[in-house]
Amino acid sequence: MTDQSPQPGEQSLPAGSSACESCPVHHKANLLKLGVDMQDWDYVVGLAGNPNVGKSTVFNALTGLKQHTGNWPGKTVTRAEGGFKYGDGRYKLVDLPGTYSLLATSLDEEIARDFILFGQPDVTVVVVDATLLERNLNLVLQVLEITDRVVVCLNLMDEAKRDGIVVDDRRLARDLGVPVVPTVARRHEGLDQLLQAISEIASGETKTRPHRIQNHPPQLKNAISTIVEQIEAIYPNLPNARWVALRLLDGDESIADSLRKGELGDLARGTEDETNRDLDLELEVV
Amino acid sequence: MNETKPNQPDDVIASAQALRWEVGDFHERVMEAIYADAAQIADRVVTRPGEKRRFDLDRTIDRVVTSRIWGFPVMILLFTLIFWLTITGANYPSKMIAEFLIGNIYPALLELAAMIGMPWWLSGLLIDGVYLATAWVVSVMLPPMAIFFPLFTLLEDFGYLPRVAFNLDNVFKKSGAHGKQSLSMMMGFGCNAAGMISTRVIDSPRERLIAMITNNFALCNGRWPTQILVATLFIGALAPLHLAGLVSAAAVVGIAVLGVLLTFLVSWGLSRSVLRGEVSTFSLELPPYRPPRIWQTIYTSLIDRTSYVLWRAIIFAAPAGAVIWLISNVTVNGTSIAEYMVTFLNPFGILLGLNGVILVAFIVAIPANEIVIPTILMLTVMMAGTGNVGEGAGVMFEPSAATTDAILRAGGWTLLTAVSLMLFSLIHNPCSTTIYTMYKESGSKKWTTVGALLPLIMGFIVTFFVAQIWRLVESLL
Numbered sequence: 001m002t003d004q005s006p007q008p009g010e011q012s013l014p015a016g017s018s019a020c021e022s023c024p025v026h027h028k029a030n031l032l033k034l035g036v037d038m039q040d041w042d043y044v045v046g047l048a049g050n051p052n053v054g055k056s057t058v059f060n061a062l063t064g065l066k067q068h069t070g071n072w073p074g075k076t077v078t079r080a081e082g083g084f085k086y087g088d089g090r091y092k093l094v095d096l097p098g099t100y101s102l103l104a105t106s107l108d109e110e111i112a113r114d115f116i117l118f119g120q121p122d123v124t125v126v127v128v129d130a131t132l133l134e135r136n137l138n139l140v141l142q143v144l145e146i147t148d149r150v151v152v153c154l155n156l157m158d159e160a161k162r163d164g165i166v167v168d169d170r171r172l173a174r175d176l177g178v179p180v181v182p183t184v185a186r187r188h189e190g191l192d193q194l195l196q197a198i199s200e201i202a203s204g205e206t207k208t209r210p211h212r213i214q215n216h217p218p219q220l221k222n223a224i225s226t227i228v229e230q231i232e233a234i235y236p237n238l239p240n241a242r243w244v245a246l247r248l249l250d251g252d253e254s255i256a257d258s259l260r261k262g263e264l265g266d267l268a269r270g271t272e273d274e275t276n277r278d279l280d281l282e283l284e285v286v
Numbered sequence: 287m288n289e290t291k292p293n294q295p296d297d298v299i300a301s302a303q304a305l306r307w308e309v310g311d312f313h314e315r316v317m318e319a320i321y322a323d324a325a326q327i328a329d330r331v332v333t334r335p336g337e338k339r340r341f342d343l344d345r346t347i348d349r350v351v352t353s354r355i356w357g358f359p360v361m362i363l364l365f366t367l368i369f370w371l372t373i374t375g376a377n378y379p380s381k382m383i384a385e386f387l388i389g390n391i392y393p394a395l396l397e398l399a400a401m402i403g404m405p406w407w408l409s410g411l412l413i414d415g416v417y418l419a420t421a422w423v424v425s426v427m428l429p430p431m432a433i434f435f436p437l438f439t440l441l442e443d444f445g446y447l448p449r450v451a452f453n454l455d456n457v458f459k460k461s462g463a464h465g466k467q468s469l470s471m472m473m474g475f476g477c478n479a480a481g482m483i484s485t486r487v488i489d490s491p492r493e494r495l496i497a498m499i500t501n502n503f504a505l506c507n508g509r510w511p512t513q514i515l516v517a518t519l520f521i522g523a524l525a526p527l528h529l530a531g532l533v534s535a536a537a538v539v540g541i542a543v544l545g546v547l548l549t550f551l552v553s554w555g556l557s558r559s560v561l562r563g564e565v566s567t568f569s570l571e572l573p574p575y576r577p578p579r580i581w582q583t584i585y586t587s588l589i590d591r592t593s594y595v596l597w598r599a600i601i602f603a604a605p606a607g608a609v610i611w612l613i614s615n616v617t618v619n620g621t622s623i624a625e626y627m628v629t630f631l632n633p634f635g636i637l638l639g640l641n642g643v644i645l646v647a648f649i650v651a652i653p654a655n656e657i658v659i660p661t662i663l664m665l666t667v668m669m670a671g672t673g674n675v676g677e678g679a680g681v682m683f684e685p686s687a688a689t690t691d692a693i694l695r696a697g698g699w700t701l702l703t704a705v706s707l708m709l710f711s712l713i714h715n716p717c718s719t720t721i722y723t724m725y726k727e728s729g730s731k732k733w734t735t736v737g738a739l740l741p742l743i744m745g746f747i748v749t750f751f752v753a754q755i756w757r758l759v760e761s762l763l
Contacts, residue, residue: 052574077486133328134324134329137323137327138320138324140324141320141323141324163335164334165332165335166332166333167331168330168331171330171331175327175330176327186579211327213323214323215318215320216315216319217315217319219309220309220316223306223309227301231298234294234298249302249305250306250312250313250316251312256299259295259298259299262295
């Protein structure tokens with residue numbers, strides 16, 4: 001039991017390449033703590049979104065009957081997880097609680113946030129309601145601060161059309177810096193494109209340039225960059241130092257706690273370990 | 287200042303704290319920035335038409351269903367409709383299932399047992415006890431649940447339930463509970479065990495406990511049949527024939543409304559004593575109305591809710607059947623245990639306006655409320671020795687309404703007995719399925735005990751006073 005899932009394409013990587021581009025990035029140990037067993041799966045995909053945007057419809061459409069429900073470990077919040085195959089990859093899909101934000105003011109928000117932050121899913125799909133884009137973007141922007149591996153599923157396009165609302169999905173993709181796929185999940189429209197986008201993010205084929213909040217007042221920007229510098233001095237590899245800085249400045253005790261306990265640091269080190277492990281594997285292959 | 291390089295997490299946290307105060311209202315500003323960005327992007331990306339027709343329709347519906355004047359009447363009307371559909375719609379399939387399970391399968395099982403030479407006590411325990419009790423629960427519980435849950439889920443899917451929470455929020459808040467408790471209460475009208483699970487929508491543990499403890503006051507499926515039968519036989523009978531149906535229906539609705547009032551009262555009491563605390567606010571979104579997906583809803587609610595609750599009920603009903611058969615057939619000095627229990631509890635029952643038979647039935651029916659009436663009938667026949675009615679000791683049966691009436695009046699029942707039974711059926715300990723679910727959901731033995739005993743004690747108090755006052759008034763007249 002050295003490694004569960006050697007990735008296709010691993011051998012073709014040039015020797016000495018420091019990171020395996022198509023390797024899963026998820027944090028296996030943390031996922032296990034979050035109740036997600038990755039034994040038979042290559043990638044893990046988190047499904048986020050506001051309530052009432054058809055998130056469960058997307059979930060059901062993607063997983064079909066391959067799903068089961070349970071609870072989040074130690075919590076009484078229901079969790080559904082399922083899986084699907086696409087191309088050569090086996091994807092585990094985890095339905096996160098529907099939330100309006102990720103500020104962890106409620107149990108649901110805390111669960112969704114912890115999953116994206118500590119589980120480091122290979123892809124996070126954010127389902128948004130095309131008829132209420134502005135409000136839904138608040139969540140998308142917050143997710144983008146935590147992870148850059150995001151696909152936006154622009155759902156309920158039929159309702160938007162009925163209301164005469166036109167959403168320019170290409171412009172949206174450019175502004176957000178991540179793939180945007182228009183869908184009507186109820187009628188299974190656009191799901192193929194969604195799967196394609198998911199697989200391209202998971203395999204690292206698509207590089208994203210996630211949107212950063214522009215409208216912070218200057219004072220705030222200075223404070224953020226000061227803290228980011230300090231965090232990066234301790235954990236140079238932390239993928240979302242900016243977001244951690246924002247949370248610390250906001251006085252988020254749970255994030256301060258995980259920084260103290262080193263849980264956040266583990267995420268940074270986790271990336272290193274993964275890299276080393278891949279190198280070892282390559283040596284074995286050679 | 288900048289020379290000291292922080293290298294400890296604590297240093298970072300400290301300097302973040304310091305900076306935080308410099309910036310001022312940090313949280314607000316960050317949220318404003320996010321909102322501003324979202325607005326900017328949405329503005330560039332979305333083109334809206336001049337007029338929004340569908341939104342107006344939604345708003346028009348909302349104006350009626352959440353209005354100060356019409357909100358409550360519409361709500362009561364809708365739920366009365368659902369209950370009416372459930373009660374009348376369940377009647378026929380219930381009878382069919384009962385005829386099949388008890389009319390066809392039951393004799394066949396008895397024959398089979400006789401054929402393979404099973405000893406009488408074994409066939410009695412397994413067929414008359416376990417099988418009959420389970421068959422009863424299935425035939426009484428399955429049809430209403432199969433009707434109620436899909437209807438309820440359809441309303442949920444349509445987008446009406448958030449409006450109900452919106453309407454009731456104020457009342458619940460005034461009683462110190464969470465607005466979403468209205469949703470778990472609605473679910474409790476179907477099944478209290480399901481109601482327990484639905485309290486998950488409440489985040490604050492304090493308010494969730496209140497919702498759990500008071501959920502029992504929502505009259506559940508297992509108790510509707512008891513209420514309806516007793517109201518029809520004793521209260522409807524007081525009215526002239528053409529009004530009988532209406533009067534008994536009103537009596538049942540009255541009991542249900544009393545349950546809702548008790549929910550408010552007990553929530554209020556708890557939130558001002560042992561479960562004191564702030565009422566947490568929540569932002570309640572009124573989602574757009576959507577045409578419900580009918581088949582999918584029916585499928586998932588049947589699979590998810592109905593089968594789940596039914597399975598638990600069966601697990602608890604089977605052993606109860608065995609117990610009923612045993613206490614009626616195991617004799618000490620020629621008298622069955624059930625008879626001992628009835629005689630022992632009778633004086634206490636009389637104090638509450640009930641009798642020993644009813645109390646024994648409620649004890650035996652802890653696993654599932656729906657077997658209260660069958661157990662009462664069986665025990666009454668056994669105690670009164672009415673002879674040729676019924677099937678024998680420990681065997682449940684379903685006689686016609688006229689026979690039921692005759693049996694109960696022979697057992698010494700009066701109008702007071704009926705009223706006390708209806709009250710006690712509303713206010714007593716929840717069934718063991720619900721208690722078990724509450725324990726699993728709350729994880730607390732202490733609060734589960736409170737949830738089980740508080741209603742029971744309240745039931746004793748209420749029925750005691752009703753009986754005493756009733757008798758006082760009666761003696762004065």
